[in-house]
Amino acid sequence: MRPAETPEHPFGPADLYAPFRPRATRIVSFLLILWVFGGAVAFVVLVEGLDRAPRSYQVGGMALALLICAFLYLMASVRAVPTPEGLRVRNILRGADLEWAQIVNVRFGERDWVLLDLADGHVFPVMAIQRVDGARAQAASRRLATLVAQHEPGGMDAGSSSS
Numbered sequence: 001m002r003p004a005e006t007p008e009h010p011f012g013p014a015d016l017y018a019p020f021r022p023r024a025t026r027i028v029s030f031l032l033i034l035w036v037f038g039g040a041v042a043f044v045v046l047v048e049g050l051d052r053a054p055r056s057y058q059v060g061g062m063a064l065a066l067l068i069c070a071f072l073y074l075m076a077s078v079r080a081v082p083t084p085e086g087l088r089v090r091n092i093l094r095g096a097d098l099e100w101a102q103i104v105n106v107r108f109g110e111r112d113w114v115l116l117d118l119a120d121g122h123v124f125p126v127m128a129i130q131r132v133d134g135a136r137a138q139a140a141s142r143r144l145a146t147l148v149a150q151h152e153p154g155g156m157d158a159g160s161s162s163s
Contacts, residue, residue, distance in 0.1 A: 016147060020080040020128040020140050029076035033069045040065030080128040082147050087116075091127045098124070100151030106144050114141050 043065075044058045074092045081088045086099040098116070105117035114129040114137075129140045 016143065017082050017084075020082075020126070020144065022078060022128055022130045022133055023136060024132045025078070025130055026076045029072045033072045033076075036065050036068050036072070078127040080126050080144070082144070087126075087144075087147075089124065089126055089128070091125060096124060100148060101153070103148045106141060106148055108137075108141060114144065 040062050043061045047053045047057050047061070071092075077090070078092060079090050081090075086097060087103065089096050089098065098118070102119050103116050104119050107115055107117070108131060111125065112131045114126040116124045116126060118124055126144070129137050129144065131137055133140070
């Protein structure tokens with residue numbers, strides 16, 4: 001098991017490029033998926049026992065449950081994967097492949113997740129690092145900031161890049 005990313009346990013070179021994923025959101029989302037799906041199955045079984053209930057109640061109830069579960073899965077599957085070339089971010093509805101040179105700054109903004117200030121003036125959210133994860137999120141944002149600093153022109157890796 002990998003040690004926690006805390007100031008007492010700094011991340012090593014192998015951990016530096018580990019994917020970023022939220023912990024609390026994943027746990028809550030998967031628990032809610034089980035709860036919603038279980039409730040939908042119970043609803044279908046209970047409605048089956050009613051004489052007057054049309055089949056559309058069952059189909060509609062299951063369709064609604066599947067839509068909710070799909071959204072919860074999208075929330076649980078957000079991530080950011082760093083590579084030597086850049087950062088691949090997958091948020092709930094949109095993602096991006098960013099080169100390190102595009103990222104100017106990493107910060108926790110007014111929202112509950114990390115924001116990237118981009119060279120073109122835009123701000124891009126990274127929902128994989130969420131404030132609800134507490135110290136783990138702080139360590140992850142520091143790790144992401146370290147990666148950005150290493151890849152900036154004149155940074156630690158500037159001499160090893162090939163053009």
